[in-house]
Amino acid sequence: MKDDEADISAVLSIYQEGLDGGLASFETQAPDWERFDAAHLPAHRFVAVDVVSDAVLGWVAVAPISARAVYAGVVEHSVYVGAAARGRGVGKALMAALIESVTAAGIWTLQAAVFPENTSSLALHRAAGFRVVGVRERIARRDGVWRDVLLLERRSPEID
Known part of the structure; x- marks a missing residue:
């Protein structure tokens, strides 16, 4: 992910679009770039760009789950694909x-928390080798409604 204005604007717009749909997160407002940048590891941020139009189609980024050294190999990720690009293999x-x-x-270890109703995200994660390791029941409210999340993880088969 380049830190240029075009990518930043598109990433945050796609993020907000996902939040507005109500199936992506408990959050309702995308952060500003400074907060996004501070929360996500720079080495593991990617955008998908249309080869014809140069438009950003989606993004993925990771955040550390803990500052403790023993968890340095575990991150939580987010992946968002713009509505116009869904179903085209961008998430994959x-x-x-x-x-x-x-x-x-x-x-x-890559981990994610996904609403059970987000069937597209669950299918994407399963196809990428993630498994459901638990359910966090009524973990928080979204729009005043208690919601469950599924905790997913992918353990690298290449790292012992």
Whole structure:
């Protein structure tokens, strides 16, 4: 992900679009770039760009789950694809780039929290080798409604 204005604007717009749909996160407002940048590891951020129009189609990024050294190989990721690009393999390409990047860096576990109703995200994660490891029941409210999340993880088979 380049830190140029065009990518930043597109990433945050796609993020907000996903939040507005109500199935992506408990959050309702995308952060500003400074907060996004501070929360996500720079080495593992990717955007998918249309080769014809140069438009950003989606993005993926990771955040550390803990500052403790023993968890240095565990990150939580987010993946968002713009509505106009869904169903075209963008999410799959982003996940492949992310998995390659984190594996090369020695990160052994990718995790995500996904609403059970987000069937597209669940299918994408399953196809990328994630498994459901738990359910966090009524973990928080979205728009005043208690919601469950499924905790997913992918353990790298290449890192012992």
